[in-house]
Amino acid sequence: MSADRPPVIDYEGSDYQEAFWEHGDRAYEDRVEQIALQRLLPKKGNLLLELGAGAGRNTPRYQGFERIVLLDYSLTQLRQAQQRLGIGERYTYVAADAYRLPFVAGLFDAATMIRTLHHMADAPLVLRQVRQVLRSQAIFVLEYANKQNLKAILRYLLRRQDWNPFTTEPVEFVKLNFDFHPAAVRRWLQESGFRLERQLTVSHFRLSVLKKLFPLELLARLDALAQLTGNWWQVTPSVFTLSTATGDSPLAAPGAFFRCPECGHSPLDETAAAYICPACSRYWAIQDGICDFRQPA
Numbered sequence: 001m002s003a004d005r006p007p008v009i010d011y012e013g014s015d016y017q018e019a020f021w022e023h024g025d026r027a028y029e030d031r032v033e034q035i036a037l038q039r040l041l042p043k044k045g046n047l048l049l050e051l052g053a054g055a056g057r058n059t060p061r062y063q064g065f066e067r068i069v070l071l072d073y074s075l076t077q078l079r080q081a082q083q084r085l086g087i088g089e090r091y092t093y094v095a096a097d098a099y100r101l102p103f104v105a106g107l108f109d110a111a112t113m114i115r116t117l118h119h120m121a122d123a124p125l126v127l128r129q130v131r132q133v134l135r136s137q138a139i140f141v142l143e144y145a146n147k148q149n150l151k152a153i154l155r156y157l158l159r160r161q162d163w164n165p166f167t168t169e170p171v172e173f174v175k176l177n178f179d180f181h182p183a184a185v186r187r188w189l190q191e192s193g194f195r196l197e198r199q200l201t202v203s204h205f206r207l208s209v210l211k212k213l214f215p216l217e218l219l220a221r222l223d224a225l226a227q228l229t230g231n232w233w234q235v236t237p238s239v240f241t242l243s244t245a246t247g248d249s250p251l252a253a254p255g256a257f258f259r260c261p262e263c264g265h266s267p268l269d270e271t272a273a274a275y276i277c278p279a280c281s282r283y284w285a286i287q288d289g290i291c292d293f294r295q296p297a
């Protein structure tokens with residue numbers, strides 16, 4: 001694997017949406033994430049990029065945006081998203097590697113990345129890619145898994161966990177599953193050309209016993225209140241951040257959208273079955289409404 005192609009986790013054929021969300025007792029997590037997104041997203045927008053969209057669980061929450069590009073490495077996740085959301089002008093489905101985005105610079109006015117950074121072995125590289133495709137002053141909502149969470153702190157203090165939750169290096173607790181330190185994420189965002197505007201701590205009550213004892217709406221309301229302390233301290237398993245893209249971005253030429261992820265050329269020639277790069281002749285297939293920029297066909 002070359003340095004600019006870190007490994008990608010495989011969700012092909014995964015029943016993640018059904019097993020984890022629909023039958024996994026995660027109504028509380030889903031609800032508090034909805035609240036956080038509602039707080040951070042603008043009411044209206046033009047073009048939003050959803051990185052690691054999966055089966056489109058969050059996509060309906062971006063209803064203020066005119067057009068949404070769902071990007072995921074897994075074709076089967078995108079097919080599930082298509083079934084959920086339908087095919088039409090509003091949604092564009094793109095199979096691609098977040099480390100090599102197939103879009104022209106300065107294209108999007110917003111991006112989100114929820115429950116996806118934790119699969120990134122090279123998180124700063126992905127953040128730089130995201131910044132590149134955003135226009136200046138665009139917003140970026142990033143969720144990450146926080147290594148400095150209360151459970152990890154307690155386990156560490158009780159000597160039931162080797163790794164130190166207070167140090168800033170990522171911890172890979174399962175292959176290609178990383179928890180990050182808030183200070184590290186803040187630094188990476190800044191170094192990638194983002195200004196951090198707001199942090200919300202999310203899922204304060206992520207404990208089976210609490211979820212069994214208390215009604216969902218009560219826990220969600222308490223979490224909604226506690227989320228507001230997120231700028232001051234971060235000890236929850238999940239943190240949502242809102243950033244703005246700083247500095248200049250090239251203005252995407254009118255009509256320019258995709259670029260070749262292999263050589264960077266744009267515009268690409270479009271046929272009903274593929275995008276073709278006139279510079280390097282690579283051929284990127286369009287299959288059942290999904291543009292596949294992972295490997296040339």
Ligand SMILES: C[S@@+](CC[C@H](N)C(=O)[O-])C[C@H]1O[C@@H](n2cnc3c(N)ncnc32)[C@H](O)[C@@H]1O
Pocket residue numbers: 008009010011016051052053054055056057058071072073074077096097098099113114115116119
């Ligand atoms: C845990 S799921 C989250 C899905 C969705 N964001 C949600 O919150 O329900 C992570 C998703 O990230 C995608 N993913 C992981 N690494 C990726 C990469 N390098 N490029 C694009 N997508 C990636 C996976 O295929 C998977 O669908």
